[in-house]
Amino acid sequence: MDVVREIADSLVEKRDLPEFKSGDTITVHYKIKEGNKERIQQFQGVVLQRRGTGSTETFTIRKMSGSHGVERIIPINSPFIDRIDINKLGSVRRARIFYLRERSGKAARIKEKRTFSKK
Numbered sequence: 001m002d003v004v005r006e007i008a009d010s011l012v013e014k015r016d017l018p019e020f021k022s023g024d025t026i027t028v029h030y031k032i033k034e035g036n037k038e039r040i041q042q043f044q045g046v047v048l049q050r051r052g053t054g055s056t057e058t059f060t061i062r063k064m065s066g067s068h069g070v071e072r073i074i075p076i077n078s079p080f081i082d083r084i085d086i087n088k089l090g091s092v093r094r095a096r097i098f099y100l101r102e103r104s105g106k107a108a109r110i111k112e113k114r115t116f117s118k119k
Contacts, residue, residue, distance in 0.1 A: 005054060012055040012077045020059075022047050022097050023090025023110050028061065028074060029082040040082050043072060046110065049096040062100065069101065089113040 020026055027044040045063030048071070052058055057076040062069055074081065090110040100108055 008055045015077060015081070017076065017081070017084050018086055020047060020084070020086055022049050022095055023092035024086055025088040025090065025110075026061065027085040027087060029084070030074070031080045031082055044087065045070075045072075046090065046097075046100065048098060048100065089115065 024047050025045070026047060027042050029040050029042055032039055032041045043061060043063065045061040048060040048062050050057065050059045055077055058073050059076065060071055060073050062071045064070070089112065091113040092110060097110075100110075
């Protein structure tokens with residue numbers, strides 16, 4: 001099985017994406033093809049989980065659109081990802097924060113991790 005995984009990893013190009021984890025608020029700039037035109041759409045939300053390893057790694061991102069929650073599962077190695085921006089670093093204790101699905105309003109907030117820069 002390791003031979004198959006090594007071949008699959010060698011076929012996928014390595015992307016230079018920032019490190020993020022569950023609880024972080026990120027913006028994914030995603031390429032959308034409509035007919036013969038191509039545009040970049042932004043999807044900003046909270047990372048619920050990262051799952052998988054190597055070429056099959058994915059992450060789930062959730063945002064609120066009006067009063068409805070919208071989730072999207074995106075492969076890390078997708079050629080349609082233009083770039084990923086990290087907006088806020090979240091401080092959560094779990095790797096998968098599915099409990100956000102049942103919460104709304106102030107209960108759905110995530111504590112922000114403070115980062116101090118050295119001068």
